[in-house]
Amino acid sequence: MPHDLDRYHRQMLLPGFGEQGQQKLADATAFVVGCGALGTVIANMLARAGVGHLIIADRDFIELTNLQRQVLFDETDVRDGIPKAEAAKRKLATINSQVRVDAIVDDINHKNIEQLIRAGDTDIPDILIDGVDNFETRFLVNDVAVKHAIPYIYGGAVGTVGMSYAILPHAIPGATNTPPWQTAGAATPCLRCIFEQAPPPGMNPTCDTAGVLGPVVSIIANYQVNEALKVLTGNYDAVCPTMLSIDTWQNTYKQFKVRRAYDVAECPCCKQRSFEHLDGKWSSATTTLCGRNAVQLSQQPADPANRRKLDFDEIANRLKAHGQVTANKFMLRADIKDNGTDYELTLFTDGRAIVKGTKEPNTAKNIYAKYIGA
Amino acid sequence: MIYFDNAATSFPKAPGVGDAMADFLANHAANPGRAGHRMAVAAERMLDDTRLQLAKLFDAPDHNRVVFALNCTDALNMAIKGVLGAPVTDTATRDHVITTNLEHNSVSRPLQALADAQYVDLTRVDCDTEGIVDPAAIEAAITPATRMIVMTHASNVLGTVQDAAAVGAIARKHNVLFCLDAAQTAGALPVSIEKMHIDLLAFPGHKSLLGPTGTGGLYVGDRCPQPAQPDNPNTNVPTLRPWREGGTGGDSSTPTQPPLYPYFLEGGTPNTVGIAGLARALDYLADADPASAINHERAMIQLILDHLADNRRVTIYGPTGPDAATHRVGALSINIDGLEPSDAASILDDSFDIATRPGLHCAPYTHRRLNTYPSGTLRISPGPFTTNDDIDALLNALDQLTA
Numbered sequence: 001m002p003h004d005l006d007r008y009h010r011q012m013l014l015p016g017f018g019e020q021g022q023q024k025l026a027d028a029t030a031f032v033v034g035c036g037a038l039g040t041v042i043a044n045m046l047a048r049a050g051v052g053h054l055i056i057a058d059r060d061f062i063e064l065t066n067l068q069r070q071v072l073f074d075e076t077d078v079r080d081g082i083p084k085a086e087a088a089k090r091k092l093a094t095i096n097s098q099v100r101v102d103a104i105v106d107d108i109n110h111k112n113i114e115q116l117i118r119a120g121d122t123d124i125p126d127i128l129i130d131g132v133d134n135f136e137t138r139f140l141v142n143d144v145a146v147k148h149a150i151p152y153i154y155g156g157a158v159g160t161v162g163m164s165y166a167i168l169p170h171a172i173p174g175a176t177n178t179p180p181w182q183t184a185g186a187a188t189p190c191l192r193c194i195f196e197q198a199p200p201p202g203m204n205p206t207c208d209t210a211g212v213l214g215p216v217v218s219i220i221a222n223y224q225v226n227e228a229l230k231v232l233t234g235n236y237d238a239v240c241p242t243m244l245s246i247d248t249w250q251n252t253y254k255q256f257k258v259r260r261a262y263d264v265a266e267c268p269c270c271k272q273r274s275f276e277h278l279d280g281k282w283s284s285a286t287t288t289l290c291g292r293n294a295v296q297l298s299q300q301p302a303d304p305a306n307r308r309k310l311d312f313d314e315i316a317n318r319l320k321a322h323g324q325v326t327a328n329k330f331m332l333r334a335d336i337k338d339n340g341t342d343y344e345l346t347l348f349t350d351g352r353a354i355v356k357g358t359k360e361p362n363t364a365k366n367i368y369a370k371y372i373g374a
Numbered sequence: 375m376i377y378f379d380n381a382a383t384s385f386p387k388a389p390g391v392g393d394a395m396a397d398f399l400a401n402h403a404a405n406p407g408r409a410g411h412r413m414a415v416a417a418e419r420m421l422d423d424t425r426l427q428l429a430k431l432f433d434a435p436d437h438n439r440v441v442f443a444l445n446c447t448d449a450l451n452m453a454i455k456g457v458l459g460a461p462v463t464d465t466a467t468r469d470h471v472i473t474t475n476l477e478h479n480s481v482s483r484p485l486q487a488l489a490d491a492q493y494v495d496l497t498r499v500d501c502d503t504e505g506i507v508d509p510a511a512i513e514a515a516i517t518p519a520t521r522m523i524v525m526t527h528a529s530n531v532l533g534t535v536q537d538a539a540a541v542g543a544i545a546r547k548h549n550v551l552f553c554l555d556a557a558q559t560a561g562a563l564p565v566s567i568e569k570m571h572i573d574l575l576a577f578p579g580h581k582s583l584l585g586p587t588g589t590g591g592l593y594v595g596d597r598c599p600q601p602a603q604p605d606n607p608n609t610n611v612p613t614l615r616p617w618r619e620g621g622t623g624g625d626s627s628t629p630t631q632p633p634l635y636p637y638f639l640e641g642g643t644p645n646t647v648g649i650a651g652l653a654r655a656l657d658y659l660a661d662a663d664p665a666s667a668i669n670h671e672r673a674m675i676q677l678i679l680d681h682l683a684d685n686r687r688v689t690i691y692g693p694t695g696p697d698a699a700t701h702r703v704g705a706l707s708i709n710i711d712g713l714e715p716s717d718a719a720s721i722l723d724d725s726f727d728i729a730t731r732p733g734l735h736c737a738p739y740t741h742r743r744l745n746t747y748p749s750g751t752l753r754i755s756p757g758p759f760t761t762n763d764d765i766d767a768l769l770n771a772l773d774q775l776t777a
Contacts, residue, residue, distance in 0.1 A: 289716055290733040290734050292733075292748060296716070329725075330774075330775070331720070346717055346720075348720050348725075349725060350724045352724060354716055354717065354720065
């Protein structure tokens with residue numbers, strides 16, 4: 001179907017946009033990684049703005065506690081128990097039928113991400129937008145962004161705090177096909193220039209343990225879309241070069257200057273072109289336990305010689321709202337009811353865990369990301 | 375890491391195994407028997423020498439009947455499907471097979487699959503509460519249709535050693551084939567093909583023989599059915615079926631596997647690099663006192679048994695008491711009250727750097743017998759290189775876990 005541009009009139013009036021900018025959006029593919037609170041807002045706004053092709057990936061199913069902030073879903077979706085990516089696709093079809101949506105219901109990991117970004121017979125997408133709930137996947141997406149020179153809009157929110165930052169990757173030093181944003185002088189440091197490693201599991205609060213304020217997610221997601229629209233219309237010089245950090249409850253709004261991080265860091269990713277997350281060096285492994293309705297998740301310790309032990313007291317504190325938690329110096333055990341199903345989560349000091357109540361690795365990873373934080 | 379998982383694979387390997395493999399790979403890695411050049415001949419000779427070493431170790435009359443396999447599972451499949459894998463058209467002539475509930479899945483699964491396909495009738499003889507099978511119970515299960523007894527020499531869950539010589543004598547008396555799974559004993563206990571009346575001996579190279587993974591073998595005795603002779607097909611005589619078929623070097627002219635050992639069962643390029651490592655391990659074992667490894671492992675097991683005897687939170691499976699270790703190889707199963715085996719193993723790994731093995735150990739029938747199905751047990755398996763300090767560290771950890 002040819003794109004009817006009339007509906008985008010108010011957007012095309014904007015400086016730097018016009019019909020040409022709108023056409024660029026229509027021709028663009030955006031990969032939305034994760035379709036929860038951030039992802040639904042992102043997909044919603046991208047579809048309304050007329051981005052021609054969306055690929056939406058999420059392994060999770062919709063539950064009642066999502067509706068507070070995940071704007072594409074409603075009570076019918078909860079009742080039907082459909083996957084988030086699939087529900088988003090259906091809803092977006094009613095919002096803008098001109099947009100093609102490919103839904104991927106799968107865990108995104110180092111083994112499949114390079115196939116998944118090509119979903120729907122596209123070449124590589126024009127942009128990657130972050131709607132995930134864990135740092136393991138973020139660092140993986142960052143590797144893909146740098147390796148294939150795809151802009152990546154990082155975003156994250158938990159509690160009343162949110163962050164966002166647009167990564168416009170630097171090309172391989174000396175490469176002939178310099179990406180347009182670099183020619184425009186707008187390339188930015190990658191995630192690993194700024195944070196060398198993903199934080200170890202269990203160190204950070206999650207939406208499921210610390211709660212989350214709907215508006216802060218919505219603000220961050222819209223900020224991500226804001227930056228994405230600049231990128232997709234070719235307005236690279238307008239892309240914000242700093243990292244935004246906000247707390248909408250404490251009323252703090254900060255912009256961190258990160259540009260120098262590229263110059264000073266010997267970034268393994270964008271300078272040495274070593275894509276360790278994509279190579280699986282830091283990926284967690286899952287094993288379905290012999291004879292048991294249980295899955296073991298093992299983390300690759302960042303530094304085996306000097307590994308950090310989890311703070312069971314702090315984690316027990318976070319989890320106690322969800323069910324009984326017991327801990328000694330060797331392990332922490334928590335009973336968790338998630339979306340109506342009972343799980344028993346056993347956590348060990350190096351971050352590995354055994355999730356009882358499922359044989360599905362994806363379900364176990366989901367429980368871990370939600371309640372421990374990966 | 376303190377390693378207590380030797381029943382899965384030994385670690386460390388015999389001194390020099392890695393060097394021997396690296397040297398073979400760097401300097402001699404030709405394909406044996408596939409060409410006449412010197413390197414190929416040397417590779418073939420290395421295989422042949424290793425066969426001789428193994429034949430000597432297992433008291434086998436003909437080293438050409440030592441067939442290399444990828445592991446003990448591969449060898450057992452060769453044996454079980456080789457003898458019993460022919461489709462049965464007349465149920466009146468169906469073979470009967472006896473096995474036990476101490477078996478690893480490498481025995482249980484191929485036999486059960488043959489029984490499910492109605493190629494054989496299967497009897498699974500029960501062990502006693504200590505994990506020992508009474509040879510008389512096996513004899514009692516023999517019928518006129520019994521073709522083969524397949525059993526393990528030692529339980530991989532409990533470490534309990536079975537009276538293979540007695541079962542072998544019974545098999546011989548009743549003209550039944552005897553297939554012994556020596557996964558837990560080859561290299562640890564004396565295994566004599568002659569004295570124990572073994573017709574098919576399956577063994578891994580990577581456990582008590584202290585060689586690398588990817589090695590193992592099967593000895594095929596002359597009482598077993600023989601390969602069909604292509605030039606004299608007598609369809610009334612039961613024949614051995616090759617589990618793998620393919621290139622053998624040597625005689626390439628026959629349309630099917632050449633009926634000559636070891637090539638009949640050795641289709642495909644063998645794991646020469648691994649076998650070079652195994653050969654070095656066999657040299658090491660040949661130079662050592664044959665009883666030293668098992669005596670050491672039993673001493674280690676006895677230390678653990680003695681220490682845990684009074685611990686009320688620990689259940690020990692299999693023989694206990696002052697001389698209990700003499701009934702075992704170096705494997706012991708326990709459970710800790712209130713702690714799943716998988717949790718206990720994770721804690722030992724995470725907090726104490728100790729490697730053990732939780733779960734069913736691929737032996738579901740044994741765990742059903744012990745009432746430990748489906749969580750299984752925590753298996754502790756010391757090896758020839760386990761030290762007293764290792765045992766102290768393990769016992770200290772178990773004390774803390776059960777405090």
